[in-house]
Amino acid sequence: NVSVVLFTADLRLHDHPPLRAASEADEVVPLFVRDRGVTDAGFAAPNRLAFLADCLHDLDAGLRDRGGRLIMRSGDVVDEVCKVAAETDAGEVHMAGDVSAYAHLREQRLRRALESQGRRLHVHDTVTTAVTPGEVTPASTDHFAVFTPYLRQWSRVPLRDAFAAPRTVRVPDGVGSEKLLSRSGLTGLSEGLASGGETEGRRRMSAWLRSGIAAYEDRHDDLAGDATSRLSPHLHFGTLSPVELVHRARRAGGPGAEAFVRQIAWRDFHRQVLAARPAASTSDYRTKHDRWRSGREAREDTEAWKEGRTGYPVVDAAMRQLRHEGWMHNRGRLLTASFLTKTLYVDWREGARHFLEFLVDGDIANNQMNWQWMAGTGTDSRPNRVLNPVTQGKRYDPDGAYVRRWVPELAEIEGPLVHEPWKLQGLDRAAVGDYPDPIIELPDGLARFKQARGLD
Ligand code: FAD
Numbered sequence: 001n002v003s004v005v006l007f008t009a010d011l012r013l014h015d016h017p018p019l020r021a022a023s024e025a026d027e028v029v030p031l032f033v034r035d036r037g038v039t040d041a042g043f044a045a046p047n048r049l050a051f052l053a054d055c056l057h058d059l060d061a062g063l064r065d066r067g068g069r070l071i072m073r074s075g076d077v078v079d080e081v082c083k084v085a086a087e088t089d090a091g092e093v094h095m096a097g098d099v100s101a102y103a104h105l106r107e108q109r110l111r112r113a114l115e116s117q118g119r120r121l122h123v124h125d126t127v128t129t130a131v132t133p134g135e136v137t138p139a140s141t142d143h144f145a146v147f148t149p150y151l152r153q154w155s156r157v158p159l160r161d162a163f164a165a166p167r168t169v170r171v172p173d174g175v176g177s178e179k180l181l182s183r184s185g186l187t188g189l190s191e192g193l194a195s196g197g198e199t200e201g202r203r204r205m206s207a208w209l210r211s212g213i214a215a216y217e218d219r220h221d222d223l224a225g226d227a228t229s230r231l232s233p234h235l236h237f238g239t240l241s242p243v244e245l246v247h248r249a250r251r252a253g254g255p256g257a258e259a260f261v262r263q264i265a266w267r268d269f270h271r272q273v274l275a276a277r278p279a280a281s282t283s284d285y286r287t288k289h290d291r292w293r294s295g296r297e298a299r300e301d302t303e304a305w306k307e308g309r310t311g312y313p314v315v316d317a318a319m320r321q322l323r324h325e326g327w328m329h330n331r332g333r334l335l336t337a338s339f340l341t342k343t344l345y346v347d348w349r350e351g352a353r354h355f356l357e358f359l360v361d362g363d364i365a366n367n368q369m370n371w372q373w374m375a376g377t378g379t380d381s382r383p384n385r386v387l388n389p390v391t392q393g394k395r396y397d398p399d400g401a402y403v404r405r406w407v408p409e410l411a412e413i414e415g416p417l418v419h420e421p422w423k424l425q426g427l428d429r430a431a432v433g434d435y436p437d438p439i440i441e442l443p444d445g446l447a448r449f450k451q452a453r454g455l456d
Pocket of ligand 1: 264270330333362363366367368371
């Protein structure tokens, strides 16, 4: 008998419950469908496609080492899975559960279509999250809207053991596959884009556990120090298992590991919010705000923000890092999102869309829910906090090294004064060349914000 494993956001062989379950059959068809629905939704940004290509090649190589190979098809995911299942006369299809509205719909459609062919769909938990959305809930409702009580319960959930990768994978003969997606031919990639794939993800995870995690609590907010794990694209594409990562981090122990595991819980937290309220990917989750600026001036401000020429150095540095690497430090994400939604008072959806165009870890749950958190429409219990970009710069980039790295116009300015180039005089002033003046005075932004939110 034959089982199909449909890989989605779980592009790995280690700790993979669907593959493990499917391997009980005599033969397995490891399938990836390049889903037209994802492309049509505009979600196939070049940086993520390139990372995905790496992941698929690495997955294929891992399967070949075990006697198998990856089968790739393109089209409507439900049609393609049904075709492959029919071609191989597979009795079962195994896949990971996921949280977006699209993933829910995909699962429903697939279940119905397979059942009509007399086949069964098995959807596995704890593949893309450590704790399954809905597994812990408050007494009165279906999901947690506040992180701290969520974390308390999340931490108490006993995690299943992590599974080893299978030793062999037997794929039936003669199953047709398209050529795997390739990086070559893709345009518009960020220059400093990371490489994908499970092998690379596991290498990074080991290096992080060995020499990064211990200092995480002290250094995670240091913009120039770049002392976070950078495992986010691997978690997004599932080249790493969150269950295995939490086990291994806990084994590493200490305050760094504890702080790191808390971030993995944040990831699960946003997923359980989105799973319960799929509409939150596009509409305000808790507090509705509809007085966002629009019109020509707002558009110009948004362009300046996207291009990293707002005149606020730490904002511009972070926005340029995003373009250059397809990744941005979490502190940068927080302060640039605050700047767009609160100082410029532009709709969070504009910012979220721009991030998704570039982020290699661009993820509906994490991106949209973090944007909502920062915009004050989501789960932040202090929805009207505004991050001051100068104070943030001085606090999290005290010597200015992060700004000098990403904003070459300011590379000659030494020390923290780099955060306030408008205060420079004489030769220093001349050295900044065409670096722009601030596009807005912070007190004006704050006054507009308070007025729009009725806080006066
Ligand atoms: P680490 O600090 O090493 O953290 C480890 C892991 O924990 C991360 O890889 C990530 O999976 C998870 N994590 C960390 N911080 C958060 C958080 N605030 N919320 C949820 N999970 C978290 N993360 C994404 O993965 N995809 C996104 O599209 C995304 N968009 C964001 C947009 C905004 C406006 C903000 C404020 C944050 C966003 N984040 C997003 C969360 C966070 O910034 C990134 O996960 C983190 O910077 C990735 O770097 P790292 O892997 O080195 O993180």
